[in-house]
């Protein structure tokens with residue numbers, strides 16, 4: 001009797017474990033805004049079409065800081081999710097710890113080495129092993145504008161910092177909030193990426209954020225970048241503090257503000273609201289950064305579930321890299337494909353510009369990883385930059401103090 005029930009229990013357990021493993025992927029991600037959720041659905045549906053179920057594990061918070069905290073807790077508890085959205089140095093970190101499954105067999109079969117750009121492979125492989133599947137390429141040096149607001153105030157697309165400040169002054173005089181912004185550390189830092197690039201140029205950005213050169217970090221040019229951040233702070237509305245990025249995008253969509261400086265995930269919000277690029281809204285590179293791109297790429301890391309890659313993980317990775325998915329997903333997400341061999345003619349005007357800018361910046365040596373989104377320096381340095389930038393943005397430091405704090409914080413974080 002006891003034997004029989006024990007056998008039944010074992011059989012039931014095997015069945016339920018088998019069912020969970022064979023049918024589901026658990027995916028941890030931070031795509032919780034309307035536009036992001038619409039893009040995520042493209043992936044969910046692709047997998048569902050293959051009979052693979054989706055256990056959703058959303059952790060809100062742009063830039064993924066909160067998601068990474070939840071991930072660490074899950075891994076510490078010995079229960080990592082099947083697949084996890086991640087950025088740049090975080091992926092390398094988990095890969096170097098040996099926590100990620102080796103995707104080489106699939107990558108070789110599908111020829112990933114030939115189609116994924118070098119700049120992305122640098123964050124998708126450790127010791128020659130593919131450890132994550134690149135979904136897209138975003139970039140952070142964009143501005144999003146409400147076209148009717150600009151037209152009504154006679155404002156042309158600004159291409160230099162001076163033209164930008166002139167446009168801001170015009171909007172302010174007309175009683176329109178010039179800049180929509182959410183006061184969260186990662187959003188302040190996203191703006192800072194573009195401001196540093198615009199103020200100092202490509203070599204300066206690289207010296208400061210990629211090489212972490214003390215002279216660049218402590219320079220007068222960096223002080224000027226902080227002064228420009230203070231100008232931006234002076235031209236956001238009074239309720240900016242703590243606002244989510246997509247609510248700032250909504251202010252531009254609704255004509256309550258002129259501009260938002262944000263990565264191209266913002267386009268997903270415009271599209272989700274039924275808005276058309278060139279008609280309802282404009283996308284352009286942050287003034288003064290026209291020929292450069294500060295990029296970040298979302299990837300899905302596959303956690304090692306104790307052996308080889310599971311068939312669900314392989315199916316997810318394969319779906320992510322398929323050319324048709326790359327176009328279908330990135331059209332909705334606002335990013336551009338993570339493969340160089342897909343035809344982008346189906347993308348809207350902003351997407352096509354994004355692809356063109358990316359290719360041009362890559363070939364002219366002006367493509368750099370985003371500091372704010374984990375592609376310029378490891379997490380400890382990124383977090384140190386966040387702290388200083390956000391403290392300055394909120395008036396805790398003047399620009400000269402911020403420069404000194406930045407030098408010190410980056411040095412301690414290394």
Ligand code: BGC
Pocket residue numbers: 030031036061062063064087138265296297298373
């Ligand atoms: C991710 C985007 C995401 C954005 C806001 C970025 O770090 O790369 O995919 O849409 O954060 O949540």
